[in-house]
Amino acid sequence: MNWRAVWAIFSYEMKRFFRTLGQSLFSPVISTVLYFVVFGAAIGSRIQEIEGVSYGAFIVPGLIILSLLTQSISNASFGIYFPRFSGTIYEFLAAPVSAAEMIFGFVGAAAAKSILIGLIILATSALFVPLSIAHPFWMIGFMVLTAVTFSLFGFMIGLWADGFEKLQIIPLLVITPLTFLGGSFYSINVLPPVWQTVSLFNPVVYLVSGFRWSFNEVADVSVMVSLGMTLFFLVTCMAIVAWMFRTGYRLKN
Amino acid sequence: MSAIVAVKNLSKTYKSGFNALSDVNLDIERGEILALLGPNGAGKTTLISIICGIVNKTGGTITVDGHDNVSDFRAARSLIGLVPQELHLSIFETVWDTVSFSRSLYGRAANPAHIEKLLRLLSLWEKKNSKIMTLSGGMKRRVLIAKALAHEPRILFLDEPTAGVDVELRKEMWNVVRDLRDGGVTVILTTHYIEEAEEMADRVGVINKGRIILVEDKKTLMRKLGRKRLILQLARPLPVIPPSLDGFKLELGTDGTSLSYTFDTHDSRDDVPRLLAALAAAKVDFTDLHTEQSSLEDIFMGLLST
Numbered sequence: 001m002n003w004r005a006v007w008a009i010f011s012y013e014m015k016r017f018f019r020t021l022g023q024s025l026f027s028p029v030i031s032t033v034l035y036f037v038v039f040g041a042a043i044g045s046r047i048q049e050i051e052g053v054s055y056g057a058f059i060v061p062g063l064i065i066l067s068l069l070t071q072s073i074s075n076a077s078f079g080i081y082f083p084r085f086s087g088t089i090y091e092f093l094a095a096p097v098s099a100a101e102m103i104f105g106f107v108g109a110a111a112a113k114s115i116l117i118g119l120i121i122l123a124t125s126a127l128f129v130p131l132s133i134a135h136p137f138w139m140i141g142f143m144v145l146t147a148v149t150f151s152l153f154g155f156m157i158g159l160w161a162d163g164f165e166k167l168q169i170i171p172l173l174v175i176t177p178l179t180f181l182g183g184s185f186y187s188i189n190v191l192p193p194v195w196q197t198v199s200l201f202n203p204v205v206y207l208v209s210g211f212r213w214s215f216n217e218v219a220d221v222s223v224m225v226s227l228g229m230t231l232f233f234l235v236t237c238m239a240i241v242a243w244m245f246r247t248g249y250r251l252k253n
Numbered sequence: 254m255s256a257i258v259a260v261k262n263l264s265k266t267y268k269s270g271f272n273a274l275s276d277v278n279l280d281i282e283r284g285e286i287l288a289l290l291g292p293n294g295a296g297k298t299t300l301i302s303i304i305c306g307i308v309n310k311t312g313g314t315i316t317v318d319g320h321d322n323v324s325d326f327r328a329a330r331s332l333i334g335l336v337p338q339e340l341h342l343s344i345f346e347t348v349w350d351t352v353s354f355s356r357s358l359y360g361r362a363a364n365p366a367h368i369e370k371l372l373r374l375l376s377l378w379e380k381k382n383s384k385i386m387t388l389s390g391g392m393k394r395r396v397l398i399a400k401a402l403a404h405e406p407r408i409l410f411l412d413e414p415t416a417g418v419d420v421e422l423r424k425e426m427w428n429v430v431r432d433l434r435d436g437g438v439t440v441i442l443t444t445h446y447i448e449e450a451e452e453m454a455d456r457v458g459v460i461n462k463g464r465i466i467l468v469e470d471k472k473t474l475m476r477k478l479g480r481k482r483l484i485l486q487l488a489r490p491l492p493v494i495p496p497s498l499d500g501f502k503l504e505l506g507t508d509g510t511s512l513s514y515t516f517d518t519h520d521s522r523d524d525v526p527r528l529l530a531a532l533a534a535a536k537v538d539f540t541d542l543h544t545e546q547s548s549l550e551d552i553f554m555g556l557l558s559t
Contacts, residue, residue, distance in 0.1 A: 002360040009358075086343065090307055091355060093306055094305045095330060095359055096331050096360060253267055
């Protein structure tokens with residue numbers, strides 16, 4: 001294992017994050033504040049408690065998952081797409097670096113960045129609503145699994161995209177709707193039965209449900225089902241990325 | 254000398270169906286400078302990209318110091334440094350950081366003394382803290398060379414290293430390459446500057462339409478394929494070449510004041526005396542004569558036209 005290369009890629013990517021620290025942190029923090037103003041204060045004040053949890057506290061896990069998903073995808077997709085775009089990818093391909101090592105470096109950094117942002121959003125939320133975390137280890141576990149899984153997904157998008165606009169298509173057209181329809185801001189139990197069934201085909205439901213359970217033990221599906229589905233998405237993404245590297249998809253002619 | 258890179262029956266067909274390389278066999282000897290010459294699209298970059306692991310091959314095998322470049326890619330790639338044709342650099346990085354990053358990618362422990370030596374060798378020391386985006390094109394190319402040498406490779410591939418580089422920098426780079434060769438590094442450079450190959454190479458490989466046409470010691474190649482031209486300045490203009498000189502395939506200058514005679518250096522050595530005797534017999538007087546040796550460029554063009 002070429003750990004020096006993994007560390008070099010990881011720290012290179014993290015350096016990029018810290019180089020633009022202002023944009024990296026202020027943007028998600030401002031978004032979170034806006035969500036709290038709109039959903040928490042303006043709308044939330046008219047909504048009664050959901051399963052004993054105030055609406056403001058109820059949406060915190062959903063907000064964090066929303067950020068984790070979008071940040072993981074955008075960090076990882078940009079991280080691998082930019083070297084492809086600028087041509088510097090040659091250096092990674094010519095070096096004695098395996099596919100796994102490249103993934104560890106790029107995906108590890110993308111996941112670390114989104115976890116950092118997730119924790120900052122968590123801290124920001126604590127300024128607006130009283131927070132309690134019933135199962136902190138599960139919370140961290142879901143956070144890490146979600147960040148890694150969607151960083152792998154973002155990595156796939158970064159390999160697939162052949163233009164900057166394509167980097168945005170999947171997050172905008174697929175991920176954001178799935179997140180909003182995945183119970184980030186409501187419990188799927190409030191939906192009519194048909195839509196509850198439809199929602200179960202939305203992978204984000206399992207992420208949000210498990211993550212929310214770790215905060216206040218309120219869940220739409222069993223926590224073990226959430227964990228199982230999250231692991232399933234992780235393994236699926238790993239298998240696809242491994243295939244992409246094995247075949248040199250969009251990396252090698 | 255033993256081959257440090259052995260290419261056997263290498264072929265490459267791109268998804269588009271374009272056949273970039275066909276049954277290429279090439280042994281690169283340890284410690285030599287090999288120049289790969291060929292016109293645009295001949296397959297030079299594809300060949301070195303496959304050796305370096307950037308492009309997948311369709312068939313054949315490549316070993317680098319005995320290591321297969323696919324199954325034993327770590328050992329093979331650790332020995333190789335690559336300077337690409339395009340200026341592919343992270344423009345927001347500093348010179349020092351980007352060169353150090355390259356060394357880390359190859360799994361080598363940090364060695365600031367080596368990086369400093371490289372930057373000084375390539376006249377980049379004063380720019381070590383400058384961002385790449387602030388450098389000139391020539392400096393960027395030198396940064397690429399420094400990156401390729403950061404992990405102390407034994408084999409260096411230079412893909413069109415002096416494309417778009419001014420004469421002074423080109424000569425500076427040639428000196429660097431010679432120093433590397435003297436230090437035991439095997440250098441393979443692709444170029445379509447014949448002058449570059451003529452100046453630097455120990456051996457020359459000519460590639461065209463995905464096939465290696467020949468690989469030959471440069472001096473032997475020039476001796477074997479080299480042609481000379483004897484040019485005579487005539488005392489009086491000739492309207493036509495006298496029929497008695499037809500056997501020599503002479504060319505008459507446009508104004509009739511010069512005659513030129515082209516001959517292979519390895520052909521019979523009495524051609525020139527016979528020509529001079531025939532000129533005297535035909536009463537064609539000349540005031541001056543001189544010879545020109547054909548260049549590698551002439552040889553190259555001759556090979557491509559066959």
